[in-house]
Structures are given as C-alpha cells and as structure tokens.
Amino acid sequence: MSARWPGGTHYPVAVVGGGQAGLSVSYCLRERGVEHVVIEAHEVGHEWRERRWDSFCLVTPNWQCKLPGFPYRGTDPHGFMVRDEIVRYLQDYAAHFRPPLVEGVRVTGLRRSPAGIFELATTAGDITAGQVVVATGPYHTPSVPVMAQRLPAGIAQLHSSAYRGPDQLPDGAVLVVGTGQSGCQIAEDLHLAGRTVHLAVGSAPRVARFYRGRDCVAWLDEMGHYARSIDEFEDAGAVRMRVNHYVTGRDGGRDIDLRAFARDGMRLYGRLTGIDGRALEFGAGLAADLDHADAVAEGIKDAIDAYIAARGIGAPDEPRYTPVWRPPPGPARLDLAEAGITGVIWCTGFTRDHRWIEVPAFDGRGYPMHWRGITSTPGLYFLGLPWQWSWGSGRFEAVGRDAEFLANHIDASRRYADVCGTLTGAPAELTTALPVG
Secondary structure (H helix, E strand, C coil), rough: CCCCCCCCCCCEEEEEECCCCHHHHHHHHCCCCCCCEEEECCCCCCCHHHHHHHHCCCCCCCCHEEECCCCCCCCHHHHHHHHHHHHHHHHHHHHHHHCCCCCCCCEEEEECCCCEEEEEEEEEEEEEEEEEECCCCCCCCCCCHHHHHHCCCCEEEEEEHHHCCCCCCCEEEEEECCCCCCHHHHHHHHHCCCCCCCEECCCEEEEECCCEEEEEEHHHHHHHHHHHHHHHHHHHHHHHCCCCECECCCHHHEEHHHHHHHCCCCCCEEEEEEEEECCCCCCCCCCHHHHHHHHHHHHHHHHHHHHHHCCCCCCCCCCCCCCCCCCCCCCEEEHHHHHHHHEEEEEECCCCCCEECCCCCCCCCCHHHHHECCCCCCCCCEEECCCCCCCCCCCCCCHHHHHHHHHHHHHHHHHHHHHHHHHHHHHHHHHHHCCCC
C-alpha cells in the first residue's frame, strides 16, 4: 500500500474513499482533465473483502455493473458476482485507468478555512484542497442494540459485518436478528449448512427474483423504475431511509421466502423486544410483517403485469404466490438454554460516522444536506449515498451517473474559478473554492 502523496500537499480536488464511488468520480475527473487525489483508508475492495461473508453475492445482476468506462464484460451478464469477483472487478477497474490513488491513509479531519480552502488531516500528514468529494458511503459503524449487553457471557455475538460462515460459530442453534438483505441471506446460509436457526423478523419488504420469464430487476429497469429521481417522490426523506427488498443472487438467483424457511424447520419470531436473563421476548407483529413483505412482492408483480398488458408483450403466464406457512398469533418468548442457542448474529445495520467532518453540512439527524450530492458549502460534495438521486445511486448500477454529474459540476466550478482568478488576481489555490454562480 502506498502512503505517498503524488502531487504535493495541495490538490484542486480531494476524493475521500476509494470504493466504487470514489473510483467512479476519479475516472470522470480524469476524463475532464481535473487534477485530484483519491485517499483510501485501506485498499481497493476492502469493504467487500473484509465486511462480507464467504458466500456473499450481489442481489442485482451483473449487467447492472456499469462503472464509468468499465461496464461488466464477463460471460455471465445475468448472473450475480460473488464476493471475490466483486473485489476483482474493483481492482481491475483501478488497474484499467490507474487513478491518483493513495492507499492505507485515513482522513481524520476535514475543515474549511476562513479563506475557503479545505484542510484535510490524515494519518500521513495534512493536505489542502479546493474541492472535496466525500465518497465513503453510508455504512460506517456496525450498529448493535444496547440490549445485546444483557445476553449471557457464554453466548457468542457477531455483527453481520464480522460474519464469515457457519463454522465461525460454536456448535448449537443460532439466533439471527433482523431481516434486511444481510439478515435473510445469513439466515439462509446457516440454514443450508444444517444449523438450527431462530430468526427475529423485521419490517423489510421482499421481491420475487424472477417473474413471467425474466428477472424482476430486468422488468423494473425496462419500466423505468430505476431511472426515477428522488425529486419525483413526495416523501423523499422517507424514501432515502427505506430498507431494501430482500432477495438473493445465490446459485443463480432465487426468492427468499421466510415462510418456506419456517415450513422447513427455521423458527420465526416477531421483532426482538427484550432480553430478560436467559429469556428473549418478541413482539406480536410477525404475521403483519410477513403479510407486508408478501404484499410488496405481489404489488411489484401487479405493476409488471400491467406493463406487459399495456404493451402487448408476449410473456409466459405464471401463478401467483401462495403462502406456505402462517405464524401463531401473539408475542413469543424463547429460553436460550432450552433452544440450545450458542450464538447471535446482529443484522441490525450501520450508523453513519461523519464526526471527522467539521463543516456544517448535516441535518438534525446527521444526514448530509445536499442536492444530487452538492452541499450548501461551496466545493463540498457527497457521492455514493443511497437514493442520492435514484435507486442505483449507492450501487454499481447508477453511481457512475452521479459521479459524472458531480464531475461536470466540479469542472465547471474550476473553470469559473479560473476566470475569476484571472480577473481578480487571486491565488490559484483560493479560486478553486469559489462557488459556481
């Protein structure tokens, strides 16, 4: 890993983060001739390599991997890249255009001087920049509820980001808490390995993998669903906080049906509400959450049916989903010892950590205030946030479009600043911090 600054201590643009977002905007900046540096705390592909389990794969098909200048070129466009292939895709992307990348350096502080220059404190020394792109994504610190501290000392606990595989846990049953994409896929991973799984179900919706002859993602893409911008939603703030639909790309892709898991031996419960000694308490909402997930999946099928009918598309008919299991009513209680539970996996998401950014760019929830990644602080941008502009903003599908938009804005700001600098005689390192008028 390199810790050498390739161009001194001042850069027109500094990009913080060398994942798919940071690399995408670097490519776009290079295409526009904008000098910059990309600062990555670890190495390219680190998040995918170190915070994903062994059987992890994308839930979106490979053809949706469209990083700028480097779309998927493999032999399985309708397949789903597994973890190591994702890492290799990013590494190959970096090798493809050789960005001005500094690896193994963490940015520990970002502030804006009275003169408008950004000052970045890093583990390899301080630098300055006229403009800064924060491309560190939204998944920073693993979130584990406080109640986890009440579990008996002998119970092994992991956050989903630390889970690698079933053999990592002691023999015995496993409790998985949370049914977003990670929770459902980890529960399936354990279930397929023959482990007894107890699953605390949340409110995440689901989607069918295939319907009427095609991947649902292909139908929705053709229908323009993924091109809808956040501005088209009346509840934009709520849309940005929505949980992703659960489905899997494993073994070529299939549905994740929690009811089928229950039929086949997995134990399902409502949301975990309390831990009292060796007893776990669960809410009474399991039936409602399962019904909601099914309703969302069937609603997506309704939209696909309507699209097919309106355009006279010759697609095969397909019977609709029929629930194969229904939960008993009421709340539930589970004794850890009686159930033989020896491990708990917390699939409870992440929290954002922008404490290192000493710039007033956040709302009361700590969420970056921006429009398409442009903040009210001239020269400060965010990239790679969920629903930054569209469904694919935080993904391989559309992060490149967001990167191109920001690169155009950054380049325009630079050109505007050059003109202002020529007219005013201001030093070059100051003019890049001027806002676009």
